[in-house]
Every structure is written in structure tokens, then in C-alpha cells.
Amino acid sequence: MENIKAIIFDLGNVLIDWNPDYVFDPLFEDKEQKKHFFQNICTMEWNEQQDAGRSIKEATEELVAKHPEWKEYIEAYYGKWAEMLGGPIHDTVEIFRQIKESGKYKLYALTNWSAELFPIALELYEFLYWFDGRVVSGEEKMRKPHPEFYQVLLNRYHLKPQETLFIDDSLRNIKAAEQLGITSIHFQNPRQLQEALLENGILDA
Structure with a gap:
């Protein structure tokens, strides 16, 4: 990677x-x-x-x-x-923080979330403001796994699929990203994600 x-x-x-x-x-x-x-x-x-x-x-x-x-x-x-x-998944947020503090990568959120409900999350979770950009399905009136939704983020933030890594817990969404040429990690738990990121040099050991 x-x-x-x-x-x-x-x-x-x-x-x-x-x-x-x-x-x-x-x-x-x-x-x-x-x-x-x-x-x-x-x-x-x-x-x-x-x-x-x-x-x-x-x-x-x-x-x-x-x-x-x-x-x-x-x-x-x-x-x-x-x-x-249920609150933040603290171990994943810690991984997110480490990547953010490394300064090596631009960070984005791509989420299936009702536009009416997303403001609740923004009030509750300060780390949502760490992203360089967010694309919320309810605001765009399209959602994962439809390819045009991924394309909104790629186009808006001038990203190349081959230079982008996507992390999602849904295998359906992962497969859709890979169809667009985006490298992906199927999230199962924070430890598994950490190991994958260490293995690929995104996190420092």
C-alpha cells in the first residue's frame, strides 16, 4: 500500500x-x-x-x-x-487518531446515514470533525454499495481509486469499492484492522 x-x-x-x-x-x-x-x-x-x-x-x-x-x-x-x-468504538478511534497524527494521509468518511439523524452523531462524537471531508448518503440521496455514491467522494475530493484505501464492516460495500479499483479492508474488529494497517505500513509498529 x-x-x-x-x-x-x-x-x-x-x-x-x-x-x-x-x-x-x-x-x-x-x-x-x-x-x-x-x-x-x-x-x-x-x-x-x-x-x-x-x-x-x-x-x-x-x-x-x-x-x-x-x-x-x-x-x-x-x-x-x-x-x-452505543458510543465510540474506542480502539478504532485510537487507530484513527494515530493515522491522523501521522500527517501522512487525507482522511474521509463515507457513510450510509439518514440526513435527519447525522446531526445527532455530530453532536456526540468530536472525532467526526477530524476528517478532511465527509460524504453522507442521506444528504446525497444515494448510498453504498451503489458505485455512483463512492464516485461522489472521489470526485469531490479529487481522489484516485488506486491511491485510496477504504475500510468498511460490510463485505457488500467492500466488493463495490474494489470494483472501482479502491484497495479495501473488510473491518471485523479493531485488532484485525490494526494488524492489517501495520502489515501494510499505514501504522508504524
């Missing part, structure tokens, strides 16, 4: 712990009922529409109209959304 000049971080579950279970485990006594809810009502596909720019109000109202018997739970999804944030 000698030619790397810029590093792009995903945020959710790389730098910031996000888990709907923090809200819904207390709401569901029956684990099968919770499983049904996430597989059939508030699905990941539904959530991704908000990440791509649809309003929370519209999304919630549409789902309540379809599934009125689940109204309390549907409204809790965004009504209690801030409680899904």
Missing part, C-alpha cells in the same frame, strides 16, 4: 457502535417476535431507504399504515434511534 494517499472510513460499527438491539431487546420478551419484526416489518432494506434520503416521517407513516398492529414498535425505531448508539 505504498501508493496510498487517502483513507476512507465507514462510520457505523467501525468507529461508532450502532445496534437496534439496544432499543428492541427490552421491548420484546419473545426473541422470535423480534426476529419477525426485523425480517418482515422494519427491515434493513426499509432502513436503507431513509439512508438514501427518504424522510423518516414518510417512512414511519407508510409502515404504520401497512402494519398498524406494530405501530408502537415501528414508531420506536426512529423515536428511540439515539438509544441505538
Whole structure:
């Protein structure tokens, strides 16, 4: 990775712990009922529409109209959304800090995140201001893994794919970046990321 000049971080579950279970485990006594809810009502596909720019109000109202018997739970999804944030993933933030302080790389965030909710993260996490630039899906009305979303960041900050490293916990998003010629690390945990960065000379031993 000698030619790397810029590093792009995903945020959710790389730098910031996000888990709907923090809200819904207390709401569901029956684990099968919770499983049904996430597989059939508030699905990941539904959530991704908000990440791509649809309003929370519209999304919630549409789902309540379809599934009125689940109204309390549907409204809790965004009504209690801030409680899904478990805080910084401190070991990854420390890796981020070390890279930042080295001064060797430009640092960017590329995140699937509702434009209505991202300001909450900006209030909570000072390290979001360490980036040289951020591209938020809800603001652009497009999201990972669509190639045009990655291209927004590359174009906006004049980055060459072959000089860019991308870190994300989603294999789907990693594969999309690699299709564009971006070197990528599939994040699994901070230790694994640290070892990969040490091995490739991004971090100093």
C-alpha cells in the first residue's frame, strides 16, 4: 500500500457502535417476535431507504399504515434511534487518531446515514470533525454499495481509486469499492484492522 494517499472510513460499527438491539431487546420478551419484526416489518432494506434520503416521517407513516398492529414498535425505531448508539468504538478511534497524527494521509468518511439523524452523531462524537471531508448518503440521496455514491467522494475530493484505501464492516460495500479499483479492508474488529494497517505500513509498529 505504498501508493496510498487517502483513507476512507465507514462510520457505523467501525468507529461508532450502532445496534437496534439496544432499543428492541427490552421491548420484546419473545426473541422470535423480534426476529419477525426485523425480517418482515422494519427491515434493513426499509432502513436503507431513509439512508438514501427518504424522510423518516414518510417512512414511519407508510409502515404504520401497512402494519398498524406494530405501530408502537415501528414508531420506536426512529423515536428511540439515539438509544441505538452505543458510543465510540474506542480502539478504532485510537487507530484513527494515530493515522491522523501521522500527517501522512487525507482522511474521509463515507457513510450510509439518514440526513435527519447525522446531526445527532455530530453532536456526540468530536472525532467526526477530524476528517478532511465527509460524504453522507442521506444528504446525497444515494448510498453504498451503489458505485455512483463512492464516485461522489472521489470526485469531490479529487481522489484516485488506486491511491485510496477504504475500510468498511460490510463485505457488500467492500466488493463495490474494489470494483472501482479502491484497495479495501473488510473491518471485523479493531485488532484485525490494526494488524492489517501495520502489515501494510499505514501504522508504524
